[in-house]
Amino acid sequence: MRTDPARAAALRLLSEALTRRGGFEVGLAALGRLSAQDRAFARALVMATLRRLGPIDRMLAARLKREPPETVRNLLRLGLAQAFWLNTPDFAAVDTTVAQAPKAFRGLVNAVLRGQLRDGPPPDDPEVLAPPWLYARWRAAWGEADAQAIAGMIAAEPATDLTTKARPDSALVADLEAEILPGGSLRTPRRGELAVWPGYDAGAWWVQDASAAIPARLLGASSGQIVLDLCAAPGGKTFQLASDGAAVTALDRSPTRLQRLRENLARLNLSAETVAVDAAGWSDAREFDGVLLDAPCSATGTFRRHPDVLWNVRPADIAPLAAAQVRLLTSAAHRLKPGGRLVYAVCSLEREEGEDRTSDFLAANPDFSTEPIAPGEGGAPSGSSTPEGWLRILPHQIAGGLDGFFIARLRRRG
Numbered sequence: 001m002r003t004d005p006a007r008a009a010a011l012r013l014l015s016e017a018l019t020r021r022g023g024f025e026v027g028l029a030a031l032g033r034l035s036a037q038d039r040a041f042a043r044a045l046v047m048a049t050l051r052r053l054g055p056i057d058r059m060l061a062a063r064l065k066r067e068p069p070e071t072v073r074n075l076l077r078l079g080l081a082q083a084f085w086l087n088t089p090d091f092a093a094v095d096t097t098v099a100q101a102p103k104a105f106r107g108l109v110n111a112v113l114r115g116q117l118r119d120g121p122p123p124d125d126p127e128v129l130a131p132p133w134l135y136a137r138w139r140a141a142w143g144e145a146d147a148q149a150i151a152g153m154i155a156a157e158p159a160t161d162l163t164t165k166a167r168p169d170s171a172l173v174a175d176l177e178a179e180i181l182p183g184g185s186l187r188t189p190r191r192g193e194l195a196v197w198p199g200y201d202a203g204a205w206w207v208q209d210a211s212a213a214i215p216a217r218l219l220g221a222s223s224g225q226i227v228l229d230l231c232a233a234p235g236g237k238t239f240q241l242a243s244d245g246a247a248v249t250a251l252d253r254s255p256t257r258l259q260r261l262r263e264n265l266a267r268l269n270l271s272a273e274t275v276a277v278d279a280a281g282w283s284d285a286r287e288f289d290g291v292l293l294d295a296p297c298s299a300t301g302t303f304r305r306h307p308d309v310l311w312n313v314r315p316a317d318i319a320p321l322a323a324a325q326v327r328l329l330t331s332a333a334h335r336l337k338p339g340g341r342l343v344y345a346v347c348s349l350e351r352e353e354g355e356d357r358t359s360d361f362l363a364a365n366p367d368f369s370t371e372p373i374a375p376g377e378g379g380a381p382s383g384s385s386t387p388e389g390w391l392r393i394l395p396h397q398i399a400g401g402l403d404g405f406f407i408a409r410l411r412r413r414g
Contacts, residue, residue, distance in 0.1 A: 098113075160189075164184070211347070214345075348405075
């Protein structure tokens with residue numbers, strides 16, 4: 001039996017995705033030597049596996065008497081995903097998976113896959129889609145109904161959201177087969193290489209989840225203002241602020257990510273000052289009219305496009321991330337002019353990174369107060385407003401979903 005390159009690549013990619021945070025993107029970049037067709041198949045197979053990893057592992061737990069090597073477990077995961085969620089014929093799912101297995105484990109792989117194929121796919125159960133500890137947190141924070149609805153989004157492949165540099169004309173909307181979401185984002189079912197989509201070469205739009213576009217709208221930057229985008233990469237917020245006419249300084253600690261931001265600024269014919277630096281320790285003494293802090297976080301709200309995050313984040317990760325958010329908020333506050341706005345956001349579903357951080361910040365900084373966000377402002381979904389005047393966006397709050405976010409708008413007293 002001969003292993004095909006797409007499935008071999010999928011095995012490597014799944015291992016990368018489950019081994020380290022950001023491993024999926026790193027592994028995907030290493031697939032460049034594959035044909036476009038093989039690359040697309042490998043990506044689709046791994047994404048299907050990650051979206052259904054909870055049910056897959058539950059099936060395997062019932063069939064494996066002893067834990068096999070991780071490579072064998074990953075092969076079984078990929079084989080079940082092919083058969084049940086990629087519509088691969090049963091014989092092909094089994095034979096191609098067995099071909100990849102070490103000789104000593106081929107009998108086990110064959111028996112497990114054929115046994116599960118006889119029993120059929122597991123019943124739909126949203127609770128099983130999420131790691132148990134995360135589901136328990138969501139249930140405690142948002143209640144059983146919302147926890148079920150959040151987890152139910154894990155298995156769904158999202159559409160692509162775009163932010164446009166200017167108000168989109170009807171021709172661009174039609175060419176992209178898009179719908180216009182509240183707030184102005186475009187949502188398209190298109191797949192494949194972005195560079196061939198209408199409007200790409202003209203710099204008409206960039207990819208940005210509908211939730212991720214809301215914080216910059218809430219900052220309300222305008223022509224003549226100087227604004228600071230802390231933790232700016234991959235750049236969507238910087239592009240929004242520059243499109244609004246503001247003079248933008250964009251900071252990010254990753255020179256590589258910042259270089260990609262600059263490349264997209266050039267494609268979009270926009271300009272911004274870019275600085276590769278840790279935002280918490282930046283020595284610049286300038287004060288800004290507005291500061292936008294979309295802080296590094298657990299990113300549990302981004303699982304629709306990055307399901308690997310659910311299986312990489314650990315309970316012990318939350319406290320160190322929250323401590324880093326405190327440092328960044330303190331840095332952001334010191335850079336704001338009296339009377340200026342600070343928008344704080346995290347793409348996390350965890351209260352410690354959103355509501356708790358904001359409450360603690362306001363308690364420690366009496367010269368700041370909440371500037372309430374009106375219902376629907378900036379394209380915020382119905383039901384996302386909190387009693388404090390903040391936003392708690394949950395992934396199921398619009399049809400088709402959006403990233404989970406916390407957003408607060410604060411004002412420094414003049």
